[in-house]
Amino acid sequence: MATMHNRGVNTPAPTDSAAVRRANLSLVLRYVAAHGPCARTEVAAGTGLVHASVSALVADLIDRGLVAEVGAASSGGRGRPRRLVSLVPARVRTTAVHVAWGYSTVMTSDLAGVPGLPRQLPNSGGPFGPVENLADDIASAVDAVGPPEPGVHHGRLVIALSGPVTERDQDAPSPARSASHLARLVADRLPGLPCPVDVVNDAKAAALAEYHALAVRGGTVAYVKSDAGVAGALIVNGRVFHGSHGLAGELGHIPVSLDGPVCRCGATGCLTTYVSTRAVLEEAGLGGSTSPHHASAALTELDHRLRAGEPVALAALNRAGHALGAALQSLTGVTDPDHVVLGGRLADWLPWLRPGIDARLAARRGAFPAFSLAVTPGTLGADAALHGALAAGREHVLADPAAVPKGS
Amino acid sequence: MATMHNRGVNTPAPTDSAAVRRANLSLVLRYVAAHGPCARTEVAAGTGLVHASVSALVADLIDRGLVAEVGAASSGGRGRPRRLVSLVPARVRTTAVHVAWGYSTVMTSDLAGVPGLPRQLPNSGGPFGPVENLADDIASAVDAVGPPEPGVHHGRLVIALSGPVTERDQDAPSPARSASHLARLVADRLPGLPCPVDVVNDAKAAALAEYHALAVRGGTVAYVKSDAGVAGALIVNGRVFHGSHGLAGELGHIPVSLDGPVCRCGATGCLTTYVSTRAVLEEAGLGGSTSPHHASAALTELDHRLRAGEPVALAALNRAGHALGAALQSLTGVTDPDHVVLGGRLADWLPWLRPGIDARLAARRGAFPAFSLAVTPGTLGADAALHGALAAGREHVLADPAAVPKGS
DNA sequence: TTCTTTATTTTCAAGGGTTGAAAAATTAGA
DNA sequence: TCTAATTTTTCAACCCTTGAAAATAAAGAA
Missing domain, CATH: 3.30.420.40 (ATPase, nucleotide binding domain)
Structure with a gap:
């Protein structure tokens, strides 16, 4: 009796020459996309492929309309002029x-x-x-x-x-x-x-966008935002890290203190209770209403008071900064990123949050010489996702x- | 002038037929290693490769001595009997x-x-x-x-x-x-x-070993141990996750409380100050000396007192359990593992640590229905690394x- | 102007890989 | 002894990359 075995979900599929073609087509297309119009020779040197392979691969990409010749460019010396190919974005x-x-x-x-x-x-x-x-x-x-x-x-x-x-x-x-x-x-x-239709989590998508905006290659980048709620995501080597239940990077319910305020989630001392928009507004004496309209007006008012140096507003942000710093300390201990991007309100508030963040991270900076962590505001605003x-x-x-x- | 471009460190190498062979050889070898003696037909069904390819690949593995025929096995019905091949571990x-x-x-x-x-x-x-x-x-x-x-x-x-x-x-x-x-x-x-000679971090190696001992496939597993110091590592899909500076998973200096004891690292409230062997012994009234010999005796004494229900010893472990629970709460919020393995002393102490851990994680369990996190003691002891x-x-x-x- | 030199691109045979179909091998049952 | 069934091997076909040779095209020299 023949036993039929199906491949397990984590078993890789067999590899064949089509996979080779796919990988090398991708390699060439990425090179052309990243380095602008370039000659086939340059692609060969940059990818490690041989001239003959590059010719064939570029011809294939031209067939698919992904790449086109954009004229020759004499490179100064003599010899056959280079024929530049370029991405066809449209x-x-x-x-x-x-x-x-x-x-x-x-x-x-x-x-x-x-x-x-x-x-x-x-x-x-x-x-x-x-x-x-x-x-x-x-x-x-x-x-x-x-x-x-x-x-x-x-x-x-x-x-x-x-x-x-x-x-x-x-x-x-x-x-x-x-x-x-x-x-x-x-x-x-x-x-x-x-x-094909894909569904992605919006916080994870925003993280990916901010990662690309950083224009770094590889590394580990964390993203934390606070709008309606506190959310975040982790980008590892350019890809979203999901964790076992899709909750990785969700810093909202990280415990900041053993005996902090009680959160809606039931735990105590969650980051959310310190840095959510609602929490900050209440701490600054601007809470009370839950209507979106009022919240927007309250945020504007908070901004005015911060710029005017109003002590209660500054204290609210200082509290949030220290809490966020502690959360980033945890984040650093667990995943060791080299960059943290703050989105949503946190990007606007960063100037007032930074003292608290720096105070928390200073100790770590001293203990681990190799340690470095850049904390920057997101640059893409509400369209990041x-x-x-x-x-x-x-x-x-x-x-x-x-x-x-x-x-x- | 020809511009020579070297491939960047993160640019993948070109793929060729040798890579295909490597991948498929690996696929077949892993199947045989995991499923014991099996016929070529079974390998074909299990890997998705075609009979002809499996024949060639198995012949290659036999040439290398990694696999051998171990006799035929009639499978009940008629037809040519299966010729089983098996791993040659030696x-x-x-x-x-x-x-x-x-x-x-x-x-x-x-x-x-x-x-x-x-x-x-x-x-x-x-x-x-x-x-x-x-x-x-x-x-x-x-x-x-x-x-x-x-x-x-x-x-x-x-x-x-x-x-x-x-x-x-x-x-x-x-x-x-x-x-x-x-x-x-x-x-x-x-x-x-x-x-070839490789160097691996011993905590990361121990984590990998405990991961393999769990016999799960994929997922995210965290490992935390406390011996001389507190260390740990993160295993993602069977591989060590390093982070940007090789410090990922090092939970020793996660902040547990905003205003805890001052740690040697300069920060306050680090996990180490709650769960390190030294900290627990001191809290239990058994500290004082730093000699390894005395520490070993103190650990035995602590164990006796715990089993005898001595209140001071129980309180020390309870404090450590709550701190560890908070750290795992952070860990869960950041990387969302489905399993945490405790090694070193923590494995021995787990019965007394568990109430604190469970108390901290209970809230999270309630808030996220999909959330699940198993906390188990390591099974490999000191040889884990x-x-x-x-x-x-x-x-x-x-x-x-x-x-x-x-x-x- | 014509020839030589130089650099880029293309062509082509060779080699290795997987695949599908056909052939060979081997046993149980008629 | 013959037939059916099942596993394994063989073989031609095809795809991909590769290295070398050929073709291409412009600049400089004679």
Whole structure:
């Protein structure tokens, strides 16, 4: 009797020559994308591939429209002039949708990462509503930007979301709220757009975007933001680190003190109780109302008072800074990043938070000579999640150019 | 003028058919190692490779002596009987050395992970001495177990070490104390053993060993131990996670409280000040002397008092348990592991630590339904680092069987 | 102007890898 | 003794990279 064994989920798939082609196509495309117009010789030297291979690979990429010749360039000396090839950014369009409470935002980008203008449109609810409504909202947002022009390949639709639909199916509260189910619902509503649909967590997407904005290669980068809630994510070697249940990098409920305020989560001394917008506003004497409108006005008022040097406001931020510093101390002890990016309100507040952060990290700096940790404000503002979703979409094309069809 | 571009450190190397062969050889070897004697058909079904490929790959592995036919096995029905192939564990020997203060321990293992008896021998110092002495000690430890028998391939010599020689060159305090320099010194002293030499951190090696002992696949596992000092490591998908400066997982200096005792590192409220052996002994009224002999006696005495229900001793452990629980709360918030293994003294103390740990983690369990975190004692005791070093050595062979030479 | 030199790109045979189909091997049952 | 069934091996076909040789194209020299 023949025993049929299926490969386990963690068993790698067999490798064949197609995988080799994929990897080398990706290598060449990334090189051209990163180094601008360049000759085949330069690509060969930069990638370690041989001239002959580069010729074939570039020809393949030209067939797929991802790369084009942009004329010759005599390099000073004699000899056959170099024929420069360059990325064709417009060949691939990536679309990202971010669903918030009351409105959705949609944005596209080309392969070079140049984004189109973001478009906002009202929706029927938020990420916490029925999943069918969610799919409707996403589909109409995508419809609003219209179909891609002929000859433009639609690479991927990426949905940035926070709420009960999670990035990985195994973390979803129920099968109906799994990423794959939402993706299928959206795809069904967009029959004219036959492209893969991904769901990413919005905080993780924002982290990825800020990581790319740093323009560092590799390393470990942590991202912490505070808006409605405190969230965060960890980027390791350019990829989101999920952890076992998709909760890695979520610093909101890190304990800062053994006996701090009681958090909504039930624990005591969570970071959230020190640095959330609500906590800071209350500590500054500006709390009381929960309406979004009032909160916005209160934030403006807080900013005025901070700039005016009002002692109560300064004390509130100082308290938050020390708490955040302690959290970063924990973060550093566990994951040893070299960079922390602060997003949301934390980016605006950083000047007033920094003394507390530095005080907490000073000891560590002294004890470990090799230790270094840069703490900087995020540069992308509220659109960070959208930009990250677009970057995730582009990454798929760069990693597997063979998925873009050949022929004009 | 031709511009020569070298590939950047993070740029992947080009892929070729040799890489394909390597990957598939590894796939087949891992399958045979994990599933015991099995027929080629079974390997094909389990790996996704085609019969023809499996035949060729198995023949290659037989050539290298890593696998052998172990006779036929009629599978009940009619048809040509299956010819079972099995791992040949004795084909490869891996050696690990652990250097401690005053003595070194050396152990070997075959490819199946069955270890030889550990051997201890006195050395001229510890990991903090001159690197030349370190190399001498390691070389004489390896000499003590003798050369491998003819026909046995020596896969790798792995050195488990804690101290100023770090696992990665970039984390070393000076070039003279880099892992590659030590490896070269050791290799020079062992001219008869032409095999690669690796240096791994002993806490990280112990973490890897405990991970393998759990027999889980993938996931995120954290390891924390307390002996002379508090250390730890993080295993992600079966590999050590280093972080940016090789300090990831080092929980010793996580802040547990904003205003705790002052630590030697300069910060306040570090985990070390609550759970280190010294701190617990002092808290239990058994501190005072720093001699190793006295500490050992004090630990035995502490154990007696704990079992007798002595209130001061119980209080000391309770304090440590709550601190450790808070640290695990931080750990969970940052990296979201599904398993924490406690090593060293912590494994012995776990029964008395658990109430504090559980109290701290209870809130988190309630807030995140999907959250789960098992906390278990390590099962490998003091030899964990050696076992981990051996596992790291075996992993190299399993990942690249082509490095083992062909021919008997 | 023509020839030589130089640098880039393409072409081509060779070698290694996987694959699918056919052939060979081997045993149980008719 | 023959047939069916199952496993293993063989073999031609195809894909990919590689190294060397050929083709291409411009600058400088005669």
